[in-house]
Amino acid sequence: MKYSRDNETFTKVSPFVIKRFFSCYLKGDLKSVKKLRDGTVLIETADDLQSEKLLGIKMFSELPVTVEPHRTLSSSKGVVSHFDFLHLDAETISEEMASQGVTGCRKITSRRNGEIKITTSVILTFAMETLPSRVFIGYESVPVRPFIPSPMRCFQCQRFCHIAARCEGKVYCLRCGKDKHDGDKCAEEARCIRVFKMVLRFLDWTIRGDTSVGGKAPIDPPPPPRVSSQ
Ligand SMILES: [Zn+2]
Numbered sequence: 001m002k003y004s005r006d007n008e009t010f011t012k013v014s015p016f017v018i019k020r021f022f023s024c025y026l027k028g029d030l031k032s033v034k035k036l037r038d039g040t041v042l043i044e045t046a047d048d049l050q051s052e053k054l055l056g057i058k059m060f061s062e063l064p065v066t067v068e069p070h071r072t073l074s075s076s077k078g079v080v081s082h083f084d085f086l087h088l089d090a091e092t093i094s095e096e097m098a099s100q101g102v103t104g105c106r107k108i109t110s111r112r113n114g115e116i117k118i119t120t121s122v123i124l125t126f127a128m129e130t131l132p133s134r135v136f137i138g139y140e141s142v143p144v145r146p147f148i149p150s151p152m153r154c155f156q157c158q159r160f161c162h163i164a165a166r167c168e169g170k171v172y173c174l175r176c177g178k179d180k181h182d183g184d185k186c187a188e189e190a191r192c193i194r195v196f197k198m199v200l201r202f203l204d205w206t207i208r209g210d211t212s213v214g215g216k217a218p219i220d221p222p223p224p225p226r227v228s229s230q
């Protein structure tokens with residue numbers, strides 16, 4: 001829930017007033033109500049009836065407000081594979097499966113020898129917190145696997161947790177891990193850049209002693225754990 005006018009926020013609104021408002025407006029207790037740093041209020045309802053009533057709220061303390069479902073907390077993502085997905089576009093799949101709670105579809109592609117290929121798998125977004133265990137593709141019941149996004153990786157320095165637009169590192173070749181060379185086609189043997197760099201730095205450390213890493217064995221921080229987005 002947020003105020004409709006840009007200059008109004010919930011930051012200074014008393015939590016007692018918020019509680020009084022909802023207890024008058026709704027039957028039963030809400031699961032949780034939290035004021036967020038951006039000046040909006042995050043409300044977790046106990047059932048669909050409460051959600052429906054909340055979406056109808058237009059005013060709070062005589063000021064216009066907007067209530068909308070949370071974009072990520074109220075949805076889930078799952079991977080579904082089916083041979084027929086090869087011949088159907090994402091929009092058609094999403095439209096045909098809307099009655100099963102599907103609100104979005106993205107095709108999973110794979111890159112082999114520099115060529116991008118469409119796979120039989122898609123990532124479906126469902127308008128529900130709990131991922132369904134199966135969906136129907138026509139008459140066929142197909143399992144849904146939780147979608148686990150890849151960790152954020154920079155395609156400039158090949159490290160994790162930032163993107164190339166915010167990178168202050170050196171540019172390395174994505175394929176061989178050496179300094180970036182001319183052209184996109186790399187003829188070198190493919191290898192993991194993180195392991196390659198670690199071995200180089202470790203050799204430097206053992207041969208020349210403490211040179212650049214403050215006496216500690218040079219070990220990169222591990223990539224962040226993969227988190228399920230359901
Ligand atoms: Zn980077």
Ligand SMILES: [Zn+2]
Nearest residue numbers: 173176186188
């Ligand atoms: Zn290369």
